[in-house]
Amino acid sequence: MKGEVHSHEESIRPYIDLIDTLRSVGIHKDLALPTIAVIGDQSSGKSSVLEALSGVALPRGTGIVTRCPLELRLKKKTSGVSWKAVLSYRDRKTEFVDSTLVGNYIETAQNEVAGRGVGICDDLITLEVTSPDVCDLTLRVPVKGQPDDIENKIKSLIMKFIEKHETINMVVVPCNIDIATTALKMVQEVDPEGKRTVAILTKPDLLDKGTEKNILNIVHNKVIPLRKGYIMVKCRGQQQIDDEIPLEEATNLERDFFQNHDYFRSLLKEDKATIKCLAVKLTQHLVDHIKKSLPQLNEKITQLWGVKNELKECGPPQEGAKQFLTEAHEILQILFFSQTLKRFNDEIKSLSSGELITEKNVFVQLRAEFKKWGDHLNRTKTSCHYIITTHFFDVVSQFFRNYSVLQSIAKIVVQRMADQLPMISLFMLKQTAEILSIDMLNLLDGANVPV
Incomplete structure (x- = not known):
């Protein structure tokens, strides 16, 4: 299956790779790293949105489906590979090239990590997808489930992700229910001003007639204002999934739906509708968030470096600790150097464009x-x-x-x-x-x- 893509920029991938690398070496255990957390109630359409973005079918069904946090790393590569995935958890790593096996591998991993049944666990499972048909993006999906006797535990695990200022909260909300009663309410507890929250409105085809204007008010930030705004999408419904409608066709059907809708066609011109628009905006939100977080992240790593030096007086460090801190610090220094070069290059391009006639040109x-x-x-x-x-x-x-x-x-x-x-x-x-x-x-x- 093909996921939604956008025009690839060379300036995007290095930032996302940097954070993924820092997380891979374990620095997230000590420092919060920029990420996008995907939150949504049961049957909110979260799996459909992730499926449309990534082109992979995540576990579906009733009850607790995602019983462990799942990190979805999407890497666009235009040559040398058609589709490849690597599933990692604990000390295990599985590589495969058949996208239809994703659900089975994730289910197996969850059973090993959280046990069979409805148990949940905060151990991370990472799925890295490399393909020419995906966007450059990393998403983190906390556990989700029914509000049974484990409701408090589920909420506690989700709050661990969304309360961090380094996290962008992507809330998936169906159009056909009261937005104030959805997962957005939980997000408002940790981000009351909506500075780091983006909401995805799903299932616009299930709206009751006469409520379209109310939904437009929500999209236009007139009900619950969010700094990063709202985007409406129409993903494959259960009937289309049962009929095995491919994602490429579903993308065309989605655009046709908005173009022919009396109320929502305007959202296309405003870049507030379709999975394609969502993919572009999520990537840009993440990269911008990483850029803003880098100075503080570099400072915190420097502080860790200082603590490491102070600990020398208490005895030799554990094996591998020195190498870990050195690698993390060097990665950030290299990125800052590349940022400086990029700013210089951008200035040179601007001044040498030949369009503005100034003395500096x-x-x-x-x-x-x-x-x-x-x-x-x-x-x-x-x-x-x-x-x-x-x-x-x-x-x-x-x-x-x-x-x-x-x-x-x-x-x-x-x-x-x-x-x-x-x-x-x-x-x-x-x-x-x-x-x-x-x-x-x-x-x-x-x-x-x-x-």
């Missing part, structure tokens, strides 16, 4: 330099077209191959050199090319480019 300064070259060339005579175009322009284009405007200017300069410069040796030509390269780099270094 690199192109303005480059044009001035090229004018000096042009004036000099106009005073010379030449004919060595082949050598120049073969060797000299190759060097120039390597430095500016991404900038079409500068390439055009470079072509003019090379043509003038080919027409006017006297015959020179290949050695002298390479020297000239190197001088030009150095001039360009010096110009960039000397430009007033903020970092």
